[in-house]
Amino acid sequence: MSSEKKSGYRKNFPLILTFIILMLVLFMLSLLLAYRFSTKYIENQFVSEKVNVLEQSIRPYNDFFQKKLPEVSYYNGYLDSATASNFVDTVLLEYPFVSKVVFYDSEVKNTPVTDGLNIGRFSFGPKSIYQFGSLVPMDSVKLFSRDNTHNFIAGDDFNALALKLVTYIESLDTSRVPSQDELFSNFSNVRSNKITYLNIPRMDDLKMYKTMMRRALNPQPIYQQDMLSFQLDPYKIKIINSRPLLYQYIKIEPLTYDPLETSSLYVTTEITLPGPFSDYKLYFISSKSFIDKEILSYFLPIALGVLLFYSILVLVAFLIYRNLNINQKMFKLQYDFMNNLTHEFKTPVSVIKIAGNNIKSASNLTDRELKLYGKILDEEADKLNGLMNKLLAFTQIENKAIQLNSEKVNITDFIESTVESHRLKHPDFDFTFDVSGFKSFVTDPVLLGSLFDNLAENAYKYSPIQRKRLHISARLIKGKVVFRFTDQGIGIPSSEINNIFKKFFRIQNQYNQNGSVGLGLAFCKELVNFMSGEITVKSKVDKGTEFKIVLPYND
Template structure:
């Protein structure tokens, strides 16, 4: 067996091994980095996604503040208690975070009032004050009436927005119409857990309000204003957890809330509520084990993609290794083929040269010597001719360059002639045969002869001296010719069975060190295929081998 060094072929398997080790290290490192990236990403999301939760949770409040509250202005100051009660009822059902509404039915005068605000000739005072809410007792709905002696005790909200109104009117630029955002800001007041809103008068009315601050008008005008104070309960805000796999628990806490349990097993964050809820915050808390699940769910798809990429690289490395292995085996087969072919040619050529030199150098030759040298030259020339014919026939069959010459073959006569030729060559070769089910069939006798010769030669060559036996059977089974060549030779190892029909392949054993090119069985397979048949083999080491050939029956 030739080494890689002497055959001149390097497989470089060490480079493939280094490549696999390198990509494996990179794969493990990439997994580590990907996990750290996933961990950092989810931890950042834990901090940043709270904004989305806040936005989703306060959507109803934003709708209430931006759309529902301004509806009060549509009534132009002429709301009454019955209409307000219906309006508030809708508010309470739609927006549960509104707990109570206080309604102020106000009047703007061009003269002083007893209960209210007086600035110059301008006055703002309540006529009636009502409160509405699910928990408001029926006897407590009406809080104040100007016609009664009951004292006006709800001045905080009234005073705050009344002073804001007077300040705005006093500084009003009557040459240009104010923007709606400006009006909305100056006619509303946001305090802790409370929104107070005063209906916005027409611009022309605002101009008259400004005049009323400095002058007594004739006739003395009177204007109606409505003010509603919405009391809010932050704990009634419906929290919408848009990331349930990230936030295990979300609750509303006072802004000053500081948990006593600061265990490292939990992770927490917070965000302040807007507007009237600014004294409160959304408090987010999750167990680290809970967040770890989200980290893993984010990491697993990344790791699977990386595993796929790694698998592709390993597959490429495997394919390279396989191709190198195949190339190495083919190189070795071809290398052995050239060596064996050289030996096969060299031996007859050497013998012919020696015989020729002896004839040339001899002064005279006896008749016996002439016959001996003639026989030697004839035998060695036959060897060379047979080897070249096998190579030529193999190449022609592979390239479909020959035609199948069909003729009627008498099976018993054919086998007997094969046995006779081999026993003449090898007197110690014991060949028996059996034919049943048919006597003749149509095939190419030359190709069939080559098939028999190769298998018979193999049976003789790979048998021990005392067991050089071959039994040939030919049977007609189910419309097929089944040929079996059974010997008692050294057998074929199981791992070699799948390779024996390959070109240039030789089994390494004591019987196959020289004198074989590795074409015999490959030639047989090509012959059988060319004859539209099948060939298979069964073998046991040190027990023998049986080649089975199935050919189409034509008669």
């Protein structure tokens, strides 16, 4: 590695290291903040999601209270024991939390009743009382009848709702129609684990009830009223755990339930059940390891998003750095190219100028001196012309500004002419060749000649004095023309093999001290590509180099 590259690495290393450390710190900080956010979010979810669990778990109760209970009013007080039994069977089947139902087949009269409630001329009492439930024996279904009055056990449920009915009738404003919510709330009574419901009479019947409280009517009316008392079991409520990955266990416990031991390894929360279940609560408990899994599952997508963001950020930074680095290298290559090109032009120009000045200042020149100066001027002019032609040809080929000419070339004659021209130019150049498999093929002789000349010049230039040898082989292999240029020069380091065909690239060695434009092998690469071929290279340092060129064969 050159000292220049090492210097560049040393200069950029602290900046790159600082950037990497800064990105790592920001990445770790982002992950920490994301994990804390995930933890806080899941903790808040643990507290707030219990409302959703409660709503879904008591949905059957809400359906029972808002839809099933009002069905009692559809019978207008004319439920009998058989119809009530069928109704209760449906309720017990659909709503398992209803454990037992007591049915009061009642009447409203304008005459006093022995068993029931008497307010003024208004009387309300049961004709018979039945109980239904899965655990009720068949001989215990009927609890009361007028034939057996000494067993009246209407109790608090009947009395409480009867008093509520009387209170409502006394305050009833008969000039307006009460709302359904108002009627529903006054004809039902919600107590702990129990709901008692009385069928809602028509508005005309309510007005008559109010009249019956003030005076006796003739004839004396009798109205049928049905009352049902539903006993509820909160432990039969089916708990719907809508967040099974958040709540490990959910139980129904009394409101006063408080575990004696609360471990820091568990997280708990609770919410009170509504209505008749208000003495109970949903109790939520999860182990911290269980919660940590939910935190992790929420955190991982965020972490992946953070990783993707910083990966893109680092990639963009890398691309910017690479672009700047490439631009810097291109600037250096172009700078070297201009310097070398200037030197390549300056040398023959200087020689021409010196020769011209000598001719100009000399009073008399011998024939020998004229020939010498003429030869110098001719050779330096050829150098300038060759350099200009190479630059022009490279630009034209690179921009596809020329056309490929097709001529039939005798390969032996072509190589011999190349060998002769280079032997004249370099008498110490040991040049050999061999041809097998074909005698001629169709190609562009000018471009092929430029390719041979460049590779031959490189072989001569980059070989020690005692090993200035080049062997060219030309073979027809599998329908392709294969040329191999094998020298015994200084070779190419393996670290530079991938760069030698790049424009303006020069290997730093003693053979390039006098200047090189860095276009020779790049020109060869463009030539081969333009001719629809391939060029590869194998090399060993201090052993030699072999360039392999494969061209299409057209006879």
